[in-house]
Amino acid sequence: xxxxxxxxxxxxxxxxxxxxxxxxxxxxxxxxxxxxxxxxxxxxxxxxxxxxxxxxxxxxxxxxxxxxxxxxxxxxxxxxxxxxxxxxxxxxxxxxxxxxxxxxxxxxxxxx
Amino acid sequence: xxxxxxxxxxxxxxxxxxxxxxxxxxxxxxxxxxxxxxxxxxxxxxxxxxxxxxxxxxxxxxxxxxxxxxxxxxxxxxxxxxxxxxxxxxxxxxxxxxxxxxxxxxxxxxxxxxxxxxxxxxxxxxxxxxxxxxxxxxxxxxxxxxxxxxxxxxxxxxxxxxxxxxxxxxxxxxxxxxxxxxxxxxxxxxxxxxxxxxxxxxxxx
Numbered sequence: 001x002x003x004x005x006x007x008x009x010x011x012x013x014x015x016x017x018x019x020x021x022x023x024x025x026x027x028x029x030x031x032x033x034x035x036x037x038x039x040x041x042x043x044x045x046x047x048x049x050x051x052x053x054x055x056x057x058x059x060x061x062x063x064x065x066x067x068x069x070x071x072x073x074x075x076x077x078x079x080x081x082x083x084x085x086x087x088x089x090x091x092x093x094x095x096x097x098x099x100x101x102x103x104x105x106x107x108x109x110x111x112x
Numbered sequence: 113x114x115x116x117x118x119x120x121x122x123x124x125x126x127x128x129x130x131x132x133x134x135x136x137x138x139x140x141x142x143x144x145x146x147x148x149x150x151x152x153x154x155x156x157x158x159x160x161x162x163x164x165x166x167x168x169x170x171x172x173x174x175x176x177x178x179x180x181x182x183x184x185x186x187x188x189x190x191x192x193x194x195x196x197x198x199x200x201x202x203x204x205x206x207x208x209x210x211x212x213x214x215x216x217x218x219x220x221x222x223x224x225x226x227x228x229x230x231x232x233x234x235x236x237x238x239x240x241x242x243x244x245x246x247x248x249x250x251x252x253x254x255x256x257x258x259x260x261x262x263x264x265x266x267x268x269x270x271x272x273x274x275x276x277x278x279x280x281x282x283x284x285x286x287x288x289x290x291x292x293x294x295x296x297x298x299x300x301x302x303x304x305x306x307x308x309x310x311x312x313x314x315x316x317x
Binding site: 001002003004005006007008009010011012013014015016017018019020021022023024026027028029030031032033034035036037038039040041042044045046047048050051052053054055056057059062063064065066067068069070071072073074075076078079097 | 126128129132133135136137139140141143144149152153154155156157158159160161162163164165166167168169170171172173174175176177178179180181182183184185187188189191192204207208210211212213214215216218219220222223224241244245247248250251252253254255
């Protein structure tokens, strides 16, 4: 149990560095304060069906959540929404998903 | 639970994705679903996706990792600014190891003590953030052109690179910086074009 948690956090950090490599590969400039909006990764995991308090969830599910968030950003750009409004829209989506998760859990008595 | 019910529940998770794709296609009037745009979406989600997988591991384990953003920032600074001493490979391996060690430290603190993950990773967020600023010496980071995809590579990516260049909404680069990279391909010209910093900054080494 202790070792599993340790490995989870370690792998999380490792994957952060892997993400940084891909980021460097795609962008030409960055600031040291980069990545503040990466807290949305939590939103992606919840959107992908991971139970918020732990214990349930799959990586393919998280992939679905990631694609959902990325699609949102792209579609909003094409539709002409200003980039400063993304965060608000994404926040509303995440709140809605969490509410639905809670309702589902209350109704069925099981984790989503 | 019967097998059919289980499989239905598993496919349940795809319903939000289908809904999002349909809504996105509708509000973008059909532009979203074009292959070129889908490639762009996938490419822009790559880094975010990797970070989310790590976050998912932690969340499934009942924790929460606030530090992901600043660990990415720390890795970016580390790769770019240790490249001058150890080469690209050395900088990359060093950044991977540093982020792994940072994650293991917060994992150790969470699993061995009773400190809530929120507090531990909040501390790690601050530490990694300040490491990023220290390593970068407070300067904006300009990625050397040897790290961005070469022309040979980008051909294999369905000419996704031309799409990156043409769409100004996905990159915050000035056209000036782009053209200077294209003609000179040197770090210094880009740096002067974007930031007007003197040549003594660490990025120019």
